[in-house]
Amino acid sequence: MGGQVHRSTQDGVAILEIDNPPVNALSQDTRRALADALMRAESDPDVGAIAILASGNTFVTGADMAEFGQKPREPHLPDVVDRIESSAKPVVVGWHGTALGAGCEIGLAAHRRIMARHARVGLPEVKLGLIPGAGGTQRLPRLVGLPAALDLVATGRLLDAMEAFAIGLCDEVTDGDIREATVTAAKSLIGKMQQRLSVRPALPPDTGAWEAMVQKVRREAKNRLAPLRAIDLIHQTLSMPYALGAPAERRTYLDLMASDQSRALRHLFQSERAVRKLPGLSGTKPLPEGAIGIIGAGTMGAGIAASLIEHGFSVVLVESGDSALQAGRERLATLMARAIRSGRIADSQRAEIARRVSFTTDLAALARSPLVIEAIFDDRTVKADLIGKLEALLAPTALIATTTSALNHEALADGMQRPERFLGLHVFSPAQVMRLIEVVRARRTSLDALAAALDLARRLDKIAVVCAPCEGLIGNRILAKFRAQCEFMLEEGALPAEIDRALEAFGLAMGPFAAQDLAGLDIAWARRKRLAETRNPAERDVPLVDKLCELGRFGQKTGKGWYLYRDGKREPDSEVERMIRIHAASTGRRPAALTPEAIQTRVLAAMVNEGAKLLSEGIAARPLDIDLVMVHGYGFPVWRGGPMQEADARGLRAVLAQVEANASRDGPAFSVALLLHDLLAQGRNFASLNAPETASPARQPQPAVRA
Structure with a gap:
């Protein structure tokens, strides 16, 4: 059986201790055990109040990730949380370690919250593309006000104990034993009726403070759905009773859970944990001490x-x-x-x-x-x-x-x-x-x-x-194909600003040509000169960056690159655009219909194809490794989960069609990775290659599917 809830009684207080190591996630078994323990405490005539605590180093750190994306299992978390709030006997929660997500929502449903001095609390669901799903967006504004609630829900940031106390999220901070402090607080409430937070009216916020927070959230959301949905859910607490607001929150939560964005963000969350646990390293030694x-x-x-x-x-x-x-x-x-x-x-x-x-x-x-x-x-x-x-x-x-x-x-x-x-x-x-x-x-x-x-x-x-080692490793090798596709499109009628706008709309913080100007075009020029002798003459090559550098246009540091820089502002340069058009005409290539969507599809296909080759060559062990590199090292939009995850979301058949078009047009450097055909033939996707055993460091590099 999974999580348990240990029950004991002290001075008329039922002590319910959640025990589901290592992080006390609220799995189905744990929810069932907590609901049962609550029912027994409520029916026990010798119990006048209830204290909810957790074993180990932390309070509840959220729902069970293993259940995400599956059909919700009874008892549902909102029902268990509502059961806490509706208890006829006062309920006090003691937070220690971290109280995250469901752990915070349990506390919001309680009638009093005690926090250990070094504990932290928050609602980080937004980092998984979600909003709180057990009353968090409806109870929190009624407790701390709308602007503070939106800040916590939309950013997912954690508060330390004194920050939580300052905004009213907890009622007491203790330097002593959290169990003793929680039981003492519960004992003090015996026989005293407690108001439910869900029936407390949300106070109208200062208009300026609310609007400022809304604008901040909209500005920082950057195409992410969850923070934007949180705005409406939190604002509705002013006019909508909890009985209507909570179902609206739940519908939003389930809609987001089924979204590509949440799947992508959960993929990254789990991938970051997967790379910390490589099999085959047991018995090895950590880094010795020393400077x-x-x-x-x-x-x-x-x-x-x-x-x-x-x-x-x-x-x-x-x-x-x-x-x-x-x-x-x-x-x-x-x-x-x-x-x-x-x-x-x-x-x-x-x-x-x-x-x-x-x-x-x-x-x-x-x-x-x-x-x-x-x-x-x-x-x-x-x-x-x-x-x-x-x-x-x-x-x-x-x-x-x-x-x-x-x-x-x-x-x-x-x-x-x-x-x-x-x-x-x-x-x-x-x-x-x-x-x-x-x-x-x-x-x-x-x-x-x-x-x-x-x-x-x-x-x-x-x-x-x-x-494994190779020229450029994972990230720079994929980046080279990404940049090559962008430069190819210059020969087909696109301009740097058009490509940059399309890829910024895709989710990049900065388009490739603006990014090259920021880094310095001389860096790419030096690499091109270093590789010139080994470059395959049959490969398609665009020498425009060489021409810019020969003119002393190295980017922002010289005031000129792909763009012109005046008074700290970037603007298209007619001289560069004329140079591009002359070069494009000299190639004899027919202009292409390069809509923003076409630009995005071409560069994604190039990245995915090169990623598939890295997998087949054993350079990267798993698709998730590629996704982490491109998101955390190269600015691939986090809410898309990485190029391999995005390929799965779009469907490998559609991606392969664009890969084949790239290969037909752009030559041997963009030849189709055989792995793509293999996966389609077997009815598989990149996610199927993320099994833990494929990452064993003791394993020699092997093709991901083909022998």
């Missing part, structure tokens, strides 16, 4: 150092010369100052942080480091030489990591005596902000090295996706 070495104090190195320091690590930062070292010191100081201003680090920690970081030009200072991360410029000869020096210096068990995504990891390991200790850590920039790391397991990388890298990522609160 982590970073070689290269540029933007990437300083960002990695800042992230490490913020999470309690000691760091030794190494540069090649005094001037570069001083620049790195200043760069890191700037990042630390920002972290302090934002509240991520307390100002009182300045001295302690200073003791945990050292700067040097001497590699010997790294001799005792358990891990050294090289973040120097991408030159194979220079990196290989550095790796050789590190191997001679470090302890045999110390790990050596490279941040490159462009160079061949296997080749970098070839000269090593202990290649099993070498791996890639492709950290995304800015490293102190971005949560994604592509962890590159080369052919000879040991399981211990991999486990240590994943342990580091966990301690940094980053999402680590394991992949």
Whole structure:
């Protein structure tokens, strides 16, 4: 049997203790047990009040994810929650750890809420594309007011105990034992009638405060449905009784549960947890203690150092010369100052942080480091030489990591005596902000090295996706196909602004041409020149970025790129548009009907096709790995769940048709991945390839379906 509810009695108070480890999710068994315990407490003449608590380190953290997307099972959560509120005997809830979703709604139905000092509470359903479904949108406004309720429901943010107390979400904060405080509060209510929150009228809010919050939610929703639906549900509490509002909330909840958006967001939620639990790593060792070495104090190195320091690590930062070292010191100081201003680090920690970081030009200072991360410029000869020096210096068990995504990891390991200790850590920039790391397991990388890298990522609160080495790894390889399709469309009649608008409507925060201008066109130009000798002459190529760079148009930093920049504003440049039209005419290609939908479909197909190839080659183990990389590293809209999830939502047959059109028009680099045909032939989709066993790090890369 699943969750239980332990029942005991103390001083006339029935103590109901929810026990469904590890996080006390309200599964069907737990709901049934809670409903039964409530009924027995209500009918017990020796009980005058009820206290609801939870075992372990946390209160209820929500509904059971395993039931999401299935037909609702009785007893339904709203019925159990309503049973709490309608109890003839006072009910007090004690929140400790985290009280999330259903855990918060249980408290809202109670007649008094006690909160442990270090507990947190919230309604994070919006992060799964949902709204609260057990009265949360109807009771919360009646308790804390409409603006505060909308803020909590639409953002999903969590409140600490003092924040919750300040807005009236909890009645008491205790530094003592939560059980004792809750039972004491319940005992004090014996014999006293309590008003139900559902019958309390919602007070009209200050018009300005409400409108400001509504505008904030609309602005930040960015195509997400749940925050927008929350606005109407919360506002209706002013005019609609709970008896009508609660069914409306439930209908909205079930509608959203069936939506593509919620499926996509739940997919990402579960995927983030899946990558933390790779099979085959039992018995491996975590990263040993010691100062982590970073070689290269540029933007990437300083960002990695800042992230490490913020999470309690000691760091030794190494540069090649005094001037570069001083620049790195200043760069890191700037990042630390920002972290302090934002509240991520307390100002009182300045001295302690200073003791945990050292700067040097001497590699010997790294001799005792358990891990050294090289973040120097991408030159194979220079990196290989550095790796050789590190191997001679470090302890045999110390790990050596490279941040490159462009160079061949296997080749970098070839000269090593202990290649099993070498791996890639492709950290995304800015490293102190971005949560994604592509962890590159080369052919000879040991399981211990991999486990240590994943342990580091966990301690940094980053999402680590394991992949095999290849040019560009997962993300940059897919990005190259995405960008190529965008540039191909320039030859077929589209302009940069049209493509950017179409893809921003798709959900990207910034279109590809605006993004290239922001990053600097010289970056893509340098890569093109590096790959020029190996480029297949049969592949379709658009040299426009070369022409822009030859004219000194490197993007925002020069005031000109794909766009023109004046007074900080981006605008289309007639000179670039003329250049594009002349080039397009020279290709002899017929203009295409490139509607926004056609643009979106073409680039999605290119991404999905390349993702399928990465799966077949064993570079990526599962489609969910690709989705996480593209969402958290490259700005693919989170509410679409990633390109592979989006392909499943649209249907693989429709996606394959566009992939075949791309292949016919654009040449061998866009040839159709055989995996797409295999999945269709077998009646499967990408989600069917997300089984946990496919991610085993001990497994050699294999085609995802075909042998």
